[in-house]
Amino acid sequence: MTGLSHEVLRDIHRRMVRIRLFEEAAGRIFEAGRMPGFIHLYVGQEAVAAGVCAALRDDDQVSSTHRGHGHLVAKGGDLSRMMAELMGKATGYCGGKGGSMHVSDLDLNMLGANGIVGGGVPIAVGAGFANKYRASGAVSVAFFGDGATNIGAFHEAANMAAALELPVLFVCENNEYAEYTPRDQTMAIADVVERAAAYGMPGTKVDGMDPVAVFEATTAAAGRARAGAGPSFIECKTYRYYNHHGVQTLGMKYRSDDEVQQWRAKDPIPRHEDLMVGAGAMTPDGIEAVRAEIAAEVEAAIEFAEQSPLPDPDDLLADVYSGPAGGRQPLPPP
Amino acid sequence: MTELTYLKAFNDGLRQMMDADPDIFVVGEDVARKGGVFGSYTGLIDAFGERRMVDTPISEQAIVGLGIGAAVCGLRPVVDLMFMDFVLVAMDQLANQAAKLKYMFGGSARLPVTIATNGGAGLSAAAQHSQSLEAMLCHVPGLKVVMPSTPYDMKGLLIACLRDDNPTVLVKNKRMFGVKGDVPAELYEVPIGEARVARPGADVTVVAYSRMVTESLKAADELAADGIDCEVIDLRSVQPLDIETVVSSARKTNRIVVVHEAVRFAGLGAEIAAQVSEHAFDYLDAPVARVAAPFAPVPFSPALESRYVPDASRIAAQIRTTLDRA
Ligand SMILES: Cc1ncc(C[n+]2csc(CCOP(=O)(O)OP(=O)(O)O)c2C)c(N)n1
Ligand SMILES: [Mg+2]
Numbered sequence: 001m002t003g004l005s006h007e008v009l010r011d012i013h014r015r016m017v018r019i020r021l022f023e024e025a026a027g028r029i030f031e032a033g034r035m036p037g038f039i040h041l042y043v044g045q046e047a048v049a050a051g052v053c054a055a056l057r058d059d060d061q062v063s064s065t066h067r068g069h070g071h072l073v074a075k076g077g078d079l080s081r082m083m084a085e086l087m088g089k090a091t092g093y094c095g096g097k098g099g100s101m102h103v104s105d106l107d108l109n110m111l112g113a114n115g116i117v118g119g120g121v122p123i124a125v126g127a128g129f130a131n132k133y134r135a136s137g138a139v140s141v142a143f144f145g146d147g148a149t150n151i152g153a154f155h156e157a158a159n160m161a162a163a164l165e166l167p168v169l170f171v172c173e174n175n176e177y178a179e180y181t182p183r184d185q186t187m188a189i190a191d192v193v194e195r196a197a198a199y200g201m202p203g204t205k206v207d208g209m210d211p212v213a214v215f216e217a218t219t220a221a222a223g224r225a226r227a228g229a230g231p232s233f234i235e236c237k238t239y240r241y242y243n244h245h246g247v248q249t250l251g252m253k254y255r256s257d258d259e260v261q262q263w264r265a266k267d268p269i270p271r272h273e274d275l276m277v278g279a280g281a282m283t284p285d286g287i288e289a290v291r292a293e294i295a296a297e298v299e300a301a302i303e304f305a306e307q308s309p310l311p312d313p314d315d316l317l318a319d320v321y322s323g324p325a326g327g328r329q330p331l332p333p334p
Numbered sequence: 335m336t337e338l339t340y341l342k343a344f345n346d347g348l349r350q351m352m353d354a355d356p357d358i359f360v361v362g363e364d365v366a367r368k369g370g371v372f373g374s375y376t377g378l379i380d381a382f383g384e385r386r387m388v389d390t391p392i393s394e395q396a397i398v399g400l401g402i403g404a405a406v407c408g409l410r411p412v413v414d415l416m417f418m419d420f421v422l423v424a425m426d427q428l429a430n431q432a433a434k435l436k437y438m439f440g441g442s443a444r445l446p447v448t449i450a451t452n453g454g455a456g457l458s459a460a461a462q463h464s465q466s467l468e469a470m471l472c473h474v475p476g477l478k479v480v481m482p483s484t485p486y487d488m489k490g491l492l493i494a495c496l497r498d499d500n501p502t503v504l505v506k507n508k509r510m511f512g513v514k515g516d517v518p519a520e521l522y523e524v525p526i527g528e529a530r531v532a533r534p535g536a537d538v539t540v541v542a543y544s545r546m547v548t549e550s551l552k553a554a555d556e557l558a559a560d561g562i563d564c565e566v567i568d569l570r571s572v573q574p575l576d577i578e579t580v581v582s583s584a585r586k587t588n589r590i591v592v593v594h595e596a597v598r599f600a601g602l603g604a605e606i607a608a609q610v611s612e613h614a615f616d617y618l619d620a621p622v623a624r625v626a627a628p629f630a631p632v633p634f635s636p637a638l639e640s641r642y643v644p645d646a647s648r649i650a651a652q653i654r655t656t657l658d659r660a
Contacts, residue, residue, distance in 0.1 A: 061407065094440030102438035111406055112439060116430050122396045123431065126403015126411075133359065133385065133409060140403070153426065156396035163391055319441035320475050322499035326527030327574025330581035330613040 004212060006281035008054060010290075012211045013276060015050035016269050017291055019043075019070045021298045022079055026069065026086055027247040029302070036088050039100040042070030044241040047268035048173050049074035051214025052141060052234075055222060061109040061127040061140040063120035067173075067240070068113025071143055072103050075110040079301035089308035096311040097319065109138075117178075118144060118151035121170070125157045128168035128231070139167040139225040141218075147178025149192050158233070162199040167225035169218065170196070170233040173208065179244045180254040196233035208236030209266040212275070239263035335518055341511040343485035344374055344450075347492040348412065350521055352382055355410060358496060359386040362397055362414025371416055372452060372511060394420050398427035398449065402501075405447040406435065410496060418453035418505060419465045432501040433476030447502075448495040453481075454507040454545055454595055455643050461631035464639075466544075466596035471503055472573040472605075478502040478526055479573040483547035485515035487570055490524030498526060507545040529576035531583070535565035538653055539583040541606055542593040543569040550593050552646035557653060564653060572602055577609045584614040589656050590622045593649055598626035620659040625652045 004012075023043045029035050042049065045067070053062070053074035064071040072082060078093075085092025086100050093103050104112035111127060114120040124142035131138040148154050149172060161168040172192050176183050189195070196203030202224070206213040214236055221232035241264060243249045276282040282290075338346060352358045359382075360366075360375060366387035369376035379387045390397050394415060401413035415421055421428065428449070436443045455464035471479045478500055482488040488506070495502035532547055533554055542550040547568045554564035565583050569576065584590050590610055592603035603624035610622050625644045633639050 061403075063403070092440070094438060094442075097440045098438040104439045104442065106406070106439070106442050111403070112435065112443075114431075116426055119399075119426060119431055122399020122427060123403040123406070125396060126400040126405070127407050128403070129361075129400050130404040130407035130409050133404070153395045153399065156391070156393035157399060159391055160393055160396040160400065164388070319437045321478075322436060322444050325574055326478070326525075327571070328527065328576045328578035330578045330609075333585065333614070333616070 004215065006279065008215070009276050009279065009281040012050050012054045012215060013272055013282070014290060014294070015054060015074045016046040016211060016272065017294050018079070019046045019049060019073045020269060021294050022073055022082065022301070023069060025298045025302060026083065027242060031247050035086055037099050038245045039086065040067040040245050041240065041242045041247065042067055044263065045173055045175060045208065045238045046070060047211035047214055048171065048208050048236045048238055049143070051211035052171055052218045055215045055218035056141065057138060059109060059136065059138040060222070061111050061124065061138065063111045063124035063127070063140070063142050064113045065120060065144055065148065066101050066113065066115055066117065067145065068103060069100070072105060072110050072113070075105070075108045077105055077108065077110065079297055080304040083301040083305035084308045087305045088310065089305055090311040091304070091308040095315065118148040118153040120144070121148065121154050121157040125161045125166060125168055128161060128166035129164065131167050137226055139169060139222050141169045141171055143171050143173060145178065146172060146174040146176065146183050146192050147186065149195055150186055158199045158201070161231040162201045165228070165230040168231040169221045169225065170231060172233065172235045173238055174235055175238050175240045177244070177255070180252060191235060193233055193235035201231045201233055203233035203235065205235045205237065208238030209268045209271070211268055211272055335516040337514050338485050338517040339511065340485045340488050340506070340513045341373060343488040343517045344492055344506065345376060345378070346517070347489035349378060349381060351493060351496045352378070352386065354521070357408065357410045358412060359388060359409065360412045360414060361388040361390055361400055363390055363392055363416055365389060365414045370414065372508070374414070374450065374506070394424035395427050398424040398432065401447040401449070402427060402432050402435070402445065405445045406443055410446045411448070412496070413447060413449045415449060415451040417463050418451045418467055419462050421451060421467055421471065428477070428501070429474045433474045437476060444499045445501045446499045449501065449503045451503065451505055452508050453505045454509055455632045455639060456509045458634055458636055458639060460634040464632035466594065468505060468572050469596055469601050472602065476501065477573060478571065479505065480526055480571045481505045481544040482570065483544050483568050485513065485517045487524050489517050490522050491526065491570065493521055494523040494526045497523065502526070505544065510545050524570060527571045527574035527576055529567050529569045529579040531565060531579070532568040533564065533566040535563040535587070537563045537587055538589040538591060538657055539565045539567060539580070539587045540591050540593060540649065540653065541567045541569065541580055543572060544595065546593045546595055546644060549644065549646045550649055553649035553653060556646065556650050562653065562657065575605070577613070580606060581610060581613040584610050585617045588617050588619040590618070591625060591649070591652050591656055592622065593625045593644055595627055595643060597629050598624050599629050601626055620656045623652050623656045625649050
């Protein structure tokens with residue numbers, strides 16, 4: 001049994017369901033060919049974003065990955081602006097300039113999804129530096145995949161955060177694959193968390209399908225960081241239900257149906273709902289009401305995105321620079 | 335006005351800006367206790383302490399990334415990359431992150447981060463510690479790149495970079511550290527993207543930046559003895575480019591020679607030649623000429639390196655050729 005308050009349990013639940021229903025809808029729209037580009041769905045991993053973000057303060061920053069929708073939703077993202085961005089609309093979070101891989105909301109301290117694997121990790125370290133510099137008491141979180149821990153930027157950032165004793169949480173979402181390559185082919189260690197020790201930071205391994213475990217690990221790591229004791233590493237064992245990108249796997253079969261079914265059986269949402277009912281935090285009817293409310297929010301987001309205008313092509317060159325780009329163009333010949 | 339070296343002008347400008355703005359800090363390898371391997375930051379640790387002068391591990395990606403994250407969160411970092419060659423090690427953070435976050439986020443981010451680095455050949459530092467890589471940086475929308483040629487411009491451009499809300503790269507030339515010049519005591523800006531006419535002239539326009547301005551002025555002096563009147567333009571910023579000043583001069587002198595230390599192929603000279611032909615084709619009496627490094631890595635031995643790096647005599651020779659063309 002958990003020691004978390006009913007309010008926290010409900011908060012975590014709401015965040016997970018918002019991610020799930022948003023992502024399922026985005027996947028349907030994508031598969032129907034009504035969304036440009038490509039999307040990396042977060043379905044299956046909800047317990048991580050929800051458990052982490054529920055344990056954070058509003059002024060704590062998170063940096064994200066190519067699989068970033070869940071992190072923005074968990075930080076309180078506006079589903080309408082997200083869906084509009086995914087559809088390339090002017091009303092989207094980035095005015096249609098970013099799309100799925102760059103959704104961001106700096107007002108929510110969500111420092112952006114990122115198309116470069118590992119690219120967001122040093123940026124979270126910079127946010128942690130700013131928090132320490134200002135003694136704001138805030139912490140930053142770098143979300144990244146198991147695959148990202150094989151790239152140099154991750155190692156530089158982890159070492160830097162530890163050496164400078166920065167308030168940063170390194171949250172690894174180990175879903176056992178990097179695109180189509182299983183993890184055991186790309187690293188010779190059993191658990192990603194083993195890497196934390198090399199940087200002198202504490203590491204914990206948690207069940208990433210259990211949002212309460214994630215919440216508790218995050219609370220401990222954030223508390224440590226806020227107390228000035230530096231960064232921590234949390235490895236969350238989790239799984240993505242759909243393909244690396246999009247929903248269905250086309251072509252090569254890189255994992256078995258059995259494996260997918262085994263992980264789906266651990267689905268974090270019904271499991272958390274059972275826990276809430278058992279704890280008296282919510283009734284089954286209450287849960288249904290939350291799901292219906294969020295389903296309506298998602299429907300409204302789709303409606304908003306579909307009705308929204310496309311960006312004005314004349315805005316193409318806006319936002320390359322803050323302020324005028326500078327330089328001087330020649331006058332026409334006299 | 336006081337006479338300061340190129341390097342001291344950087345140090346002074348930074349110190350004054352750090353005094354004025356508590357959000358400015360410096361991060362990089364050996365910047366704090368050592369004061370930078372070239373002395374760019376000498377004494378700043380005593381004035382500002384370890385909170386604002388931060389020595390880091392040898393992690394160029396993470397150093398630049400730290401600057402980006404801190405800038406997005408409202409600070410104004412100065413990120414030191416010891417040698418311009420090391421820009422390549424940090425290129426993802428510079429070109430994919432710093433340069434693009436604002437645009438990708440639809441305008442919501444501000445990135446007031448200044449990357450200070452040291453470029454240029456001539457010290458037998460060989461192929462990995464001598465490069466002029468500005469063309470690579472100029473090619474990336476979102477970055478600004480300045481390359482001062484005098485102590486005055488060093489301080490003024492540094493201040494402009496520190497006040498700019500965009501990622502800026504300030505490239506010092508390693509052979510100019512000891513060059514002296516008059517520098518005002520107060521804070522002033524040299525606007526990014528504005529060239530200056532370093533020497534007015536009528537017969538031919540020489541376009542240069544960084545240390546090649548000095549060499550071009552030497553060449554101009556030498557040619558003046560033969561009655562050749564060169565106009566020398568110091569670009570000061572290479573991104574954004576003040577092509578107006580270049581084109582106006584081309585329309586006046588009708589002949590252009592571009593000079594840079596970077597290799598000729600796909601260097602700034604190519605861009606300038608293209609823009610001059612777009613805007614002043616009918617005025618030209620000779621093809622736009624380039625004096626630049628050959629297409630090879632920077633060599634080590636002084637015997638090779640002196641052949642590699644353009645100098646006043648090669649510039650003068652090219653100017654004569656360009657003028658000889660009927
Ligand atoms: C630097 C870089 N290399 C390769 C890619 C292509 N790519 C996108 S996602 C991905 C796999 C990432 O795996 P992981 O970090 O485990 O995240 P997951 O997709 O499992 O969430 C790869 C190789 C990329 N975007 N960036
Ligand atoms: Mg993975």
